[in-house]
Amino acid sequence: MIKEVIMPKLGETMEEGYLVSWKKNEGEKVEKGEVLFEVMSDKTNFEVESLHSGYFRKKLYEPSDNAIPVTTVIGYISDTPDEPMIDIEKKSEPKTDVSEEKPVEKTTISEATGKEESTVSGRIKASPVARKLAEEAGIDISLIKGSGPEGRIEKEDVLDYLSSKKTEGKPSSSGDYTVKEWTPLRRIIARRLSESKREIPHYYIEGRFIVDRIAEIKEAKKEEGIDLTYTDFLIFLAAKAIKEYILVNAAVVNDEIRIYSSVDIGLAVSVEDGLVVPVLKNCDSKSIYEISKERKQIVEKARLNKLTEGEIKNARFVISNLGMYGVENFQPIISPPGVAIMGVGKVGKELVVIEDKMAIIPVMNVSFSFDHRVIDGAYAGMFYKKFKEIMENPVLD
Amino acid sequence: MREITYREALNEALLEEIERDPKVFLLGEDIAIYGGAYGVTAGLWKRYGDERVLDTPISENAIVGVGLGAALTGMRPVAEIMYIDFIGLCMEQLNNQVAKIRYMFGGKCTVPLTIRTEGGAGRTLGAHHSQSLESWLIHIPGIKVVMPSTPYDAKGLLKTSIREDNPVVFVEHKMLYNTKGPVPEEEYTIPIGVADIKKEGSDVSLLTYSRMTLFCLEAAKILEKEGISVEVVDLRTLLPIDVKAIVNTVKKTNRVIIVEEDCKTGGTGAEITAQIMENAFDYLDAPVVRVAGADVPMPKSPVLEKLAIPDTERICEAIRKLVRR
The missing domain is CATH 3.40.50.920 (Rossmann fold)
Known part of the structure; x- marks a missing residue:
């Protein structure tokens, strides 16, 4: 019987691969599990092994820089060394129809170490310690080839991968640039935000809050010895607006739109070479003083890298403030699984027309990014209106 | 360091504890005149007599029951159950009384009882004399279960077991009695619960x-x-x-x-x-x-x-x- 060798799909996002080399010559015997060829995909090389024993009869492609779509037939294996080869010329195209007239059995190819076996219905088989190591190093475990039983990814595989990455990514100063190594935190940021921007249909609204009343309260409280920041007001008052527009407090998890009863607000905090989003829980049932106190603690903890997992999990609505740098406006990327994020620009005095009179009063530039899958523009607009109203007429109790 | 057998190490531990504490005494089947089925108590009766080394009738339930009574009234008995295979015969005493009495009386009494026994296969003694029943024992809260592998551990752990105020089942292995290993001449003990x-x-x-x-x-x-x-x-x-x-x-x-x-x-x-x-x-x-x-x-x-x-x-x-x- 003649069996096809195809360009394998080695990852969910892989559409095409490059044939790097054949490991067998035409006519050579090949055992099931033996490496037959090498493929490059997403800048990673994979050795691919055959699922069948037999004779490697025909190469349809030679290694080249031309991409080959996945499932394209690239060669043939036969059971015996001399059985007649069928007319194969037509079939060197991507699989659209599998010929019915010839006994060509469709075979799948597993990656060198049985990667396909290792992912059963999307779950990657990996030992606990391998998972832990990969997580600590901030690498995507699905990129690693498993060498254990049934393709299980083991500790050694992760360590090998890490050391190969290390040699790849060694800072070099040759030429016009130096190479900065990925830190685990940067990798996580890169992955999460790329995913967010790729998966979530963002849209943005902009506006400004008149904050003269808040400025007054701030001053008054300062005289009492209580130091409140604009961020404290934002968290405290956002919770009140969110309480009325509960979709803003939603999260998309496992293809479900989950709406939570507690309003947990995340705060983007910049740390050394990165950014974390600690969470203030139950903001809707706390006083502004409690929020202020907690905010100080959590920001301090973030800077000292002492946040626990619970303190950075499950942020939904997130506030990101760049106002202190004089930024007028910006459009932040939503932090999954949340569906909305607020970008806070600078607070400054501006000329504002109020009831046909000009006034010079403090104004805060704000913008919001929403997930259109969950929140439509009108809802976002109503939320903005409510939030603005609350911010401009702040009530602290 | 001198090398002695597992049997000799156990014998030394018993002898030293009998010497050290007048409350320590041994009881079991054929442990006195005969010196024990595997010879662990050899020579002790001759040296200390009936007061300290006591032959009992063939009744495991009685051996453990007497041991418990003695322990409750201030003694520090070391009972021997010849084969762990017979432990079922004294399970009522061991499981329901020995293991629980201190707890059920709110700590008003202690049970400084050591039950020595041996188990394991290797001498083709068949299904009634070759079992490893330790998993039965570790399911009983209130006792400790010790199973040493070397002469050094055997001696150090038996001494600790005898001094322990809670009941200990000390399980020896019939194939280890003749194995040799270094054991210091000076006094030492090994804590229970440490690998x-x-x-x-x-x-x-x-x-x-x-x-x-x-x-x-x-x-x-x-x-x-x-x-x-x-x-x-x-x-x-x-x-x-x-x-x-x-x-x-x-x-x-x-x-x-x-x-x-x-x-x-x-x-x-x-x-x-x-x-x-x-x-x-x-x-x-x-x-x-x-x-x-x-x-x-x-x-x-x-x-x-x-x-x-x-x-x-x-x-x-x-x-x-x-x-x-």
Whole structure:
């Protein structure tokens, strides 16, 4: 019987691969599990092994820089060394129809170490310690080839991968640039935000809050010895607006739109070479003083890298403030699984027309990014209106 | 250091504790005039007489019951149950009285009772005299279960057991009595509940106890030549078990084989595996493997008996398979 060798799909996002080399010559015997060829995909090389024993009869492609779509037939294996080869010329195209007239059995190819076996219905088989190591190093475990039983990814595989990455990514100063190594935190940021921007249909609204009343309260409280920041007001008052527009407090998890009863607000905090989003829980049932106190603690903890997992999990609505740098406006990327994020620009005095009179009063530039899958523009607009109203007429109790 | 046998080490421990504390006395079947079925109490009756070394009728229930009564009234008895296979006969005393009485009386009394017994296969004594029943015992809260593998551990742990104010079942192994090892002449004790790394290694951990420790050390030696570094952790005490030592070795090697002589189903290894799951799951690189006794009554035939319990070769095979080298 003649069996096809195809360009394998080695990852969910892989559409095409490059044939790097054949490991067998035409006519050579090949055992099931033996490496037959090498493929490059997403800048990673994979050795691919055959699922069948037999004779490697025909190469349809030679290694080249031309991409080959996945499932394209690239060669043939036969059971015996001399059985007649069928007319194969037509079939060197991507699989659209599998010929019915010839006994060509469709075979799948597993990656060198049985990667396909290792992912059963999307779950990657990996030992606990391998998972832990990969997580600590901030690498995507699905990129690693498993060498254990049934393709299980083991500790050694992760360590090998890490050391190969290390040699790849060694800072070099040759030429016009130096190479900065990925830190685990940067990798996580890169992955999460790329995913967010790729998966979530963002849209943005902009506006400004008149904050003269808040400025007054701030001053008054300062005289009492209580130091409140604009961020404290934002968290405290956002919770009140969110309480009325509960979709803003939603999260998309496992293809479900989950709406939570507690309003947990995340705060983007910049740390050394990165950014974390600690969470203030139950903001809707706390006083502004409690929020202020907690905010100080959590920001301090973030800077000292002492946040626990619970303190950075499950942020939904997130506030990101760049106002202190004089930024007028910006459009932040939503932090999954949340569906909305607020970008806070600078607070400054501006000329504002109020009831046909000009006034010079403090104004805060704000913008919001929403997930259109969950929140439509009108809802976002109503939320903005409510939030603005609350911010401009702040009530602290 | 001088080398003595496991039997001699136990004999010394008993002698020293009889000397040290007038409340210590021994009781059991044929332990006085005859010197014990395996000779552990040899010479003690001659030296200390009926007051301290007491032959009893053939009634395990009475031996443990008398031991308990004596312990409650201020003595520090060491009872011997000739074979662990007979422990069922005194389970009422052991399980319902000895293990619980201190607890049920709110700590008003102590039970400084040591029950020595021996178990294991190897002498083709058949299904009634070759069992490993330690997993029954570790299911009884209120007692401690000690199972030493070397003369040094046997002596140090027996002395600690006798001084312990709670009941201890001290399980010796019939195939270890003639094994020799270094034992210092000076006084020492070993704490209950602390495992001992008998050999350091980095590729795989063998968790074991009693006689199987010797097999594990042999296997480690063989595999060392094949380039596999094996750590052998002798648990020494099964109740309370040294979870910290178990977790530490899992963290170190990430691969574990439990080697136990008792029947696999519901055995000690099952409990150790669960401890690893609960406390060290994130450090495992492969599923825990058990090399254990077969789920059969111990056969009388020497050939079949050998097949029914782990041996060095089977341990080696398990290691090679797990480490895949």
